[in-house]
Amino acid sequence: MQDSDANTDAIEEVSDADLIASVSRSSVSAFAQIIDRTSPAVQDLLTALPIDEGQRVELLAATYLEVWWLAGCHTESGLDVVEWIIDIARRRIADAPVSPGSSGETRDPGTARPGYASLELAALLRRPRSPRP
Template sequence: MPPSPRGPVVQQSPPALTDCAECRAACVDDHLRSLMDPISRGDRDAFVTLFDHTRAAVRATIDEELQDPQCAAAVFAATYVEVWWLAGCHIGSGTDVVGWINRIAERRSAEEQPCPASASSAPEPAIGDAVDAQHLRALLELTSLLGRPLEPLTKLDLGRC
């Protein structure tokens, strides 16, 4: 029997959604709000859908605030981990979900300034390039929640429905 791999085991998943039936049939804001209750009850499929629909806007918000790509990737991951944990706490019937997520991202970006010096100046981070242990935990937790490898999650050219 071959030795087991070290580190997290992550499944490959299909590329991000660029369109979906729910967004064609209804208001995107209503669709995103409808995902929050299932997410608050631990529905990872709903979380993946929310992530796929909002990640480009959220990453753009973070990249406006932070210049360091490792720091930006860590804040991006930590933002979505916070969304996972707080999904049932702050979402009302009229809430702008993207705005709510962006406020989390803006707060986390402000907390990072100035970002601790990173060990690598690569344009996109790898797991070993995380700024510190807290950032690494956020990156690993997001990859676990989504069931996707880190690298595609940290790129800015991400689709939005």
């Protein structure tokens, strides 16, 4: 096995709770791993909403920014990280203003301006604007 394969195996063995503990100590790489592991579940939740793609992306980004900010408050053992993140997303959905004309149609991504949360998350991760690779 090559060294890079061994590193990948070691990363996959780290629990979500251990990653959150690392995020609480400002580990951007642990944060990126949490996003990569859990964003499909959050995206499934957001896909069911009658909002446009820009709003979905912004809600997803805002959810993960809150994870970054609150990770230090949630380092207890036994934490179900996915459920915690889904709860954040549900609250953000409930608090989100509904834009006029948002009926689920997708705007042309080339014409939509990224929101503050999307830009902040991209800068934090040093990734392109999307919270998912």
